Amino acid sequence: MSVLTERRPLGDTAKAWALNAPAITVITLLVAYPIGYSFYVSLQRNNLKRPKAKRFIGLDNYKALFSDDAFLSALKVSAVFVVVVLGLTVVLALILALVLNERFRGRGLLLSLALLPWAMPGVVNGLMWRTIFDAKTGALNGLMLQLGLIDSYQAWLTSSTGAFLFTALAQVWNTLPFSVIILLAGLSTIPSELYDAATVDRAGAFRRFTQVTVPWLLHPLLIVLILETMNAFRAFDTIYVLTGGGPGDATTTIALLDVQTVLTFTDFGLGSAYAWVITAITLIISVGYIGLLYRKGNFEV
Amino acid sequence: MSTVVQVPLRYRIPWKKIALYVLAIAFGLYLVLPFYWIVAMSFMHEADALSVPPHWVPVNPTLENYLGFVNPNSAQELVGGRAVSETPYSLRNSLVVASATAVLNLVLATFAAYSFSRLKFKGSQVLLVLYLLTRMVPGIAIIIPFYLLMRQFGLLDTYLALILSYTTFALPITIWILKDFFRSVPRELEEAARVDRCGWFRTMWSVFLPVAAPGLVAAAVFAFMTAWNEFMFALFLTSTKAAKTIPVVAANFATDFNTQFTVMAAAGVLAVVPPLVLALLFQRKLVQGMAAGSVKG
Numbered sequence: 001m002s003v004l005t006e007r008r009p010l011g012d013t014a015k016a017w018a019l020n021a022p023a024i025t026v027i028t029l030l031v032a033y034p035i036g037y038s039f040y041v042s043l044q045r046n047n048l049k050r051p052k053a054k055r056f057i058g059l060d061n062y063k064a065l066f067s068d069d070a071f072l073s074a075l076k077v078s079a080v081f082v083v084v085v086l087g088l089t090v091v092l093a094l095i096l097a098l099v100l101n102e103r104f105r106g107r108g109l110l111l112s113l114a115l116l117p118w119a120m121p122g123v124v125n126g127l128m129w130r131t132i133f134d135a136k137t138g139a140l141n142g143l144m145l146q147l148g149l150i151d152s153y154q155a156w157l158t159s160s161t162g163a164f165l166f167t168a169l170a171q172v173w174n175t176l177p178f179s180v181i182i183l184l185a186g187l188s189t190i191p192s193e194l195y196d197a198a199t200v201d202r203a204g205a206f207r208r209f210t211q212v213t214v215p216w217l218l219h220p221l222l223i224v225l226i227l228e229t230m231n232a233f234r235a236f237d238t239i240y241v242l243t244g245g246g247p248g249d250a251t252t253t254i255a256l257l258d259v260q261t262v263l264t265f266t267d268f269g270l271g272s273a274y275a276w277v278i279t280a281i282t283l284i285i286s287v288g289y290i291g292l293l294y295r296k297g298n299f300e301v
Numbered sequence: 302m303s304t305v306v307q308v309p310l311r312y313r314i315p316w317k318k319i320a321l322y323v324l325a326i327a328f329g330l331y332l333v334l335p336f337y338w339i340v341a342m343s344f345m346h347e348a349d350a351l352s353v354p355p356h357w358v359p360v361n362p363t364l365e366n367y368l369g370f371v372n373p374n375s376a377q378e379l380v381g382g383r384a385v386s387e388t389p390y391s392l393r394n395s396l397v398v399a400s401a402t403a404v405l406n407l408v409l410a411t412f413a414a415y416s417f418s419r420l421k422f423k424g425s426q427v428l429l430v431l432y433l434l435t436r437m438v439p440g441i442a443i444i445i446p447f448y449l450l451m452r453q454f455g456l457l458d459t460y461l462a463l464i465l466s467y468t469t470f471a472l473p474i475t476i477w478i479l480k481d482f483f484r485s486v487p488r489e490l491e492e493a494a495r496v497d498r499c500g501w502f503r504t505m506w507s508v509f510l511p512v513a514a515p516g517l518v519a520a521a522v523f524a525f526m527t528a529w530n531e532f533m534f535a536l537f538l539t540s541t542k543a544a545k546t547i548p549v550v551a552a553n554f555a556t557d558f559n560t561q562f563t564v565m566a567a568a569g570v571l572a573v574v575p576p577l578v579l580a581l582l583f584q585r586k587l588v589q590g591m592a593a594g595s596v597k598g
Contacts (some may be wrong), residue, residue, distance in 0.1 A: 002335075015415035015420060015422075016425065019415055019416040020412070022413075023412065023432075024428075026472065027432070027469055030465055030469040035446075036441060037450075038442055038446045041445060099324050109328055112326055119573065119579070119580035120336070120550075120573050121573065122532060123549075124573050125337070127334055127555055127568075128557065129335070131338065131565070134598075137350065137352075139338045142353065171334075185588075230439075236439070236532070236533055237532040240552065241555040242555075255439075262351055262444070278441055279438065282437055282439050289404070289433070290430060290433060
């Protein structure tokens with residue numbers, strides 16, 4: 001890289017750090033310090049309701065996690081949630097991005113519509129799907145009855161599997177646009193000569209897709225996979241409003257359990273331990289993400 | 302279009318076109334119908350919204366659900382509860398918090414992004430990665446210390462606590478958006494200003510920033526939307542109508558069993574209008590920013 005071989009005047013370095021100082025200060029104070037402090041709290045017995053019992057207990061909170069049924073169940077729910085949401089999102093986003101990459105009447109409108117779920121706050125998304133999935137008056141029941149798909153109104157959210165699946169569907173609707181836009185940006189960089197060449201070689205549409213589009217799209221697809229994994233893993237807003245984690249703990253993801261532990265039970269020590277497990281898992285994923293960006297050489301400074 | 306134009310030798314059924322339009326319409330409906338449902342419901346009387354089978358179009362459209370937020374009628378007063386009366390306050394709170402976040406973000410991010418686009422300096426690459434890493438930190442990991450910190454300083458239930466947290470959420474991305482955007486501003490402009498013996502701040506203020514305005518707007522919109530939509534921190538940090546933002550109040554509707562669906566729908570629509578309008582107005586810039594902020598790094 002030419003950057004490394006050129007001599008940098010010292011003035012620039014000083015100026016640059018001065019310019020970054022405000023941002024670094026804010027981030028250190030409000031992200032780095034809290035993260036460190038949260039680890040410290042995770043080593044304590046620290047319940048707001050029992051301030052006298054507060055003391056340092058080392059790794060006990062973490063050790064407790066392995067025999068903590070609520071935690072293990074939430075971890076499982078989160079893992080399955082990630083897989084289901086990710087699978088649906090990637091397939092739908094890929095198809096929608098491929099459609100949007102073509103030229104047709106109404107494309108601009110469809111692109112605007114695709115931004116709609118993205119602009120919607122997660123809480124409103126939860127409210128919206130609640131009215132749609134409602135057992136007595138919901139739009140889904142009304143629509144399916146009118147189409148003759150069901151004989152009577154169903155309570156979609158009362159069974160564990162149902163609640164889980166419909167929560168995942170609501171989440172997919174909300175996060176779809178982000179993946180679509182990343183994939184669409186990737187698609188738009190494919191040089192059309194590649195398709196021309198493939199056509200000259202008498203490659204059919206299917207072979208053009210598998211041999212030109214897919215390899216070219218591999219990198220954006222990986223980015224979508226990583227970012228959406230993180231999103232689904234932390235999913236909170238929609239679930240909180242739609243099911244509140246129920247029925248039972250069928251939709252209690254790790255993020256939801258953490259918030260309940262802290263807000264309802266005010267157990268800050270255990271809550272911080274949960275949070276650190278979430279952070280550790282996210283960190284592993286993001287290291288992969290940044291490594292990926294590096295390898296692809298997209299990281300020019 | 303990516304395929305080569307083929308001269309049709311005989312008439313062929315345009316399967317591809319048909320498939321394209323079928324998919325486009327299916328996706329269009331999938332994207333718009335759920336939202337249409339709450340918009341329609343927000344203009345319905347409670348009785349119509351509860352009918353089986355549902356009315357897909359409001360039969361006697363009404364504004365009572367919206368008017369109830371400002372001036373609740375007796376029935377709404379009876380069942381509406383706190384969430385209804387808190388809605389106007391929460392809209393004001395969200396507006397203040399999101400605007401302040403956008404401004405603060407813009408100032409901090411402009412300084413940082415300028416350094417990455419114009420100066421060669423030691424550690425720049427590491428710093429950029431560090432910014433990106435902070436974006437990966439899950440909010441839940443910092444919420445507890447953040448809460449304790451704000452409690453200590455007596456900042457719970459204030460705008461400042463929210464503005465500070467949202468600024469840190471949005472900052473990494475706004476820096477990345479602006480860094481890319483600033484690079485596309487020609488250096489010659491600043492050099493010309495320097496020849497005219499303008500100081501650095503004057504050059505920035507009267508030459509560089511006006512040219513970079515579209516990028517600044519995109520970054521500000523992004524920060525505004527981040528702040529407007531955030532829920533978890535607001536849930537922890539606010540407790541009264543003095544600072545509760547609209548997502549918190551909207552969530553109260555969901556946990557209140559007395560809530561009328563029509564009023565809840567109206568609150569949902571109000572909460573989605575500002576980010577939606579911004580997203581549609583700045584569609585191109587935001588799409589570019591999102592794509593640049595993730596595909597390119």
